Amino acid sequence: MDHFVYADHAATTRIRPEVLEAMMPFLTEHYGNPSSMYEMSDVTEMAILDARRTVAELIGAKPNEIIFTSCGSESDNMALWGILRKKKGHLITTKIEHHAVLHTAEALEKEGYAVTYLDVDKDGLVAPEALEAAIRPDTTLISIMTANNEIGTVEPIRELAAVAKKHKITFHTDAVQAVGHIPIDVNELGVDMLSASGHKFGAPKGIGFLYVRGGVLPLPLIYGGGQERGKRAGTENIAFIVGLAKALELAVAEMEETNRKLTRMRDRLIDGILRDIPYCRLNGSRDKRLPGNVNVSIEFIEGEALLLKLDMAGICASSGSACTTGSLDPSHVLLAIGLTHEVAHGSLRITLGGDNTDEDVDYILEKLPGIVKYLRDMSPVWEDALKNGQAKEYELCTAIK
Amino acid sequence: MDHFVYADHAATTRIRPEVLEAMMPFLTEHYGNPSSMYEMSDVTEMAILDARRTVAELIGAKPNEIIFTSCGSESDNMALWGILRKKKGHLITTKIEHHAVLHTAEALEKEGYAVTYLDVDKDGLVAPEALEAAIRPDTTLISIMTANNEIGTVEPIRELAAVAKKHKITFHTDAVQAVGHIPIDVNELGVDMLSASGHKFGAPKGIGFLYVRGGVLPLPLIYGGGQERGKRAGTENIAFIVGLAKALELAVAEMEETNRKLTRMRDRLIDGILRDIPYCRLNGSRDKRLPGNVNVSIEFIEGEALLLKLDMAGICASSGSACTTGSLDPSHVLLAIGLTHEVAHGSLRITLGGDNTDEDVDYILEKLPGIVKYLRDMSPVWEDALKNGQAKEYELCTAIK
Amino acid sequence: MYSDKVKDHFEHPRNVGEIPDADGVGLVGNQKCGDIMKMYLKIENDVIVDVKFKTYGCGAAIATSSMATEMVKGKTVQEALQITNKAVMEALDGLPPVKVHCSVLAEEAIKAALEDYYKKQGKEPDFKATGCSHCCRKDEA
Amino acid sequence: MYSDKVKDHFEHPRNVGEIPDADGVGLVGNQKCGDIMKMYLKIENDVIVDVKFKTYGCGAAIATSSMATEMVKGKTVQEALQITNKAVMEALDGLPPVKVHCSVLAEEAIKAALEDYYKKQGKEPDFKATGCSHCCRKDEA
Ligand SMILES: Cc1ncc(COP(=O)(O)O)c(C=O)c1O
């Protein structure tokens, strides 16, 4: 393999060395249970306090508004179950949420809760008017993601949260793809609850948090000891809590510079792919988009095969093909923005991170068109399309090295 | 400080070096999301498969009966909510469960479920007859802990589970203090579900598992992606899963030898304390007891002060005093076995681990009586007891070095 | 997730292409579900002398197509009809449970091509390709 | 969790003991709740010339008792009555929120001892020690 490009940062990221370093003492000598009385535990208790303060500051919250959880999914579940079990009522969410929200909403429906799933437009955007129209007298919670994990669309959360506020409804946002990636200030956004997951921004897998505005009082999801002020039981994963805070600190400090670079690389990728591969479209909003997200649908081929070929070329990416979604259908997000099953199967998501380089972009642009051509040449669907004039034979762009 | 003794292993344990070593690759180069398609993720996917197989084997289960969770509390919550939400009905548990079960049971009561809390005898033992008598036609779940975290009493789980089986009721056991400490075979015990937490046996804080017998189908606690066969969403904490398996492997391999040593040290401690400190009693069963657990009530003094003095002498221990329980009352376990508030406040728990030595035991026996005497001399309660003949002045035993 | 054999057949698929004057062509699967196989057979004296395929689908779909073409080549029609999805899977050293349906698709592609061959020969086939009713499924991460 | 001052007063409590012929003795708290303070005062010409305490309770209870005895020593009765739990806490560089009640107990112990002194003097006190109604509480780990 002449080159290796990890370009699936929306799936997970590598723990940053500085983060691992910050965690190591808590995986070795500082192992005292923070709830214990002896001095040895002061170190771990303080470490959690510090981490909580750091995280709070970085998103404009107060320390006691941060509840550490074991992952983004737990945060989402806690938000939804916690509010709705407390004050039974109607939930409004969208058709493009992550399964952590969507499957929770479905489970809530089975328990008898009413749920409205808002449509999105062709770019994946939720309209504040549509939200307002869906509100019922018994609406208790609105949950709309900050940024979509597949197509990278960034939602107008401030406007959406304002609608919720006007109607005095609790507003939760799944910001798992946003925290550490785009500026997040809970007060500026006006959200009441916000979910995040560490492994999306250089912290380990298995740690997340839920921001809960003071006065908003969801029931716990995990009952037990008094950890996290009684909101989330379980002996604290101190090492990962410290790691999450460190990772967020780094991510926020470098955000502007990283995003300038990511945006440039992302645009180069999008432009290059659309230029070099015919019968290909960009999914998600072109401008209201996460800096590192590229999502295209490449017709006449299937996503899993494409990923495997890319993998063989040393490129790690992902797809919304049914073969990779864990269900009979391709990505619900791609269907929600109006793609047919056929087109959705051929989707490719490339998500860049701070460690990617311009050479990586060049390399992807060098390899991808040939792989697509190869798979099309093997595809009876392409053969058909050529025969019935739906598509035209093409040469690979000479611009490709 | 001439000596440092960590004697609070029931609270948490240090990560074993072999465990950390096994985890390190997954905190560094092997960071692929196990759900991803590319080869890089095969390593993490396989690591989880291996860990699952290891854990299953070590408790006599099948791999697909192990669900990894973020902690013992999550496992307990999942067991209780998962079964009761699925098949609404009556829950039977005991008065001496950990808060992860007890507070969950209370939350279930608030949601309208009926709960029976079984009494225990003076040793903390649950009687199978009492369980049988509490069963109602609508009883859906029985949850009784394998070993108590405070007084170390080991319950007759096989007999209790047999009662459940006879009545075709799902039986869950919180084995957080038992797994890795005493032999556990889910089939020999006859339990349907079993909770465990890694940090109690040399794995990190923030990882646990729930054993769920094939065919028993609790609803998820955390909905979302298809991880853990759809039973527990969230990108997997691969490093800690690997660590848990490694730690359990070591614990089980060394269990016989470790327990021989722990039992000897424990008995030396119990005998020494009861010999050297008057007005002192052992809590929990003398023989049906975890190998490393010592729990005594020392009259006329308060537990937190005792812990602080011990801490100053370099000894880490714990207490069931109200000052350390996070509530107005002293330990519910000590009250359940019949102690008065007054006596319960003066409780001291010393829990030994494989890394403790005979010198540690000597050191505790050397320091403890003097500390107790010091606090009693400062205690108006002791003064009263002396005056009204409830207690007699004593000299420290000459056996103390 | 895939065996080395599967990977090899995905990476170097055998017999990709078309046979313009094929004696039997089978098309099974459904683009909506994400898997289509097209198999071309050249048959002389009841013996399959050449075979080509085109597949739209996942790695397993391409590998099973490739393996299936290898397995039918040189076989008589009757022998080819005996090839089961199990045999294809075994030849590939197994498939992940969620990909078993791809091997069914391969078996069906052979059957469909032979059905077409029978029909072109004016014979009534005593078997029937059913296509594939399952879609691609990945149950477990 | 405790400040260095609290730790110091817990580790080296000042004025532990009894005064057999005390002019005022105050006993507040409740063993059931886990905190009892007993304070002995020796008072001459309205000035507290000696003070001792015994405490059954947590670290904060012992430290606040110790600090309270230090604070009343040498003060007039009237001055001693002005000592608030806040003042005791401040002198200790603060207490964890869940331990604030211990400082209340210390204030009450002084009041109770002075109440006893007044009564022994045949005077009707114009203040009243209420003991402590809260029990020890640790809200957050
Ligand atoms: C018996 C028992 N159950 C449950 C738990 C909770 O475990 P964790 O802290 O990992 O959530 C503990 C320990 O804290 C325990 O001792």
Ligand SMILES: Cc1ncc(COP(=O)(O)O)c(C=O)c1O
């Ligand atoms: C938008 C979104 N929400 C929730 C999650 C779940 O996060 P985790 O895997 O940490 O539970 C993810 C990532 O998987 C995500 O992208």
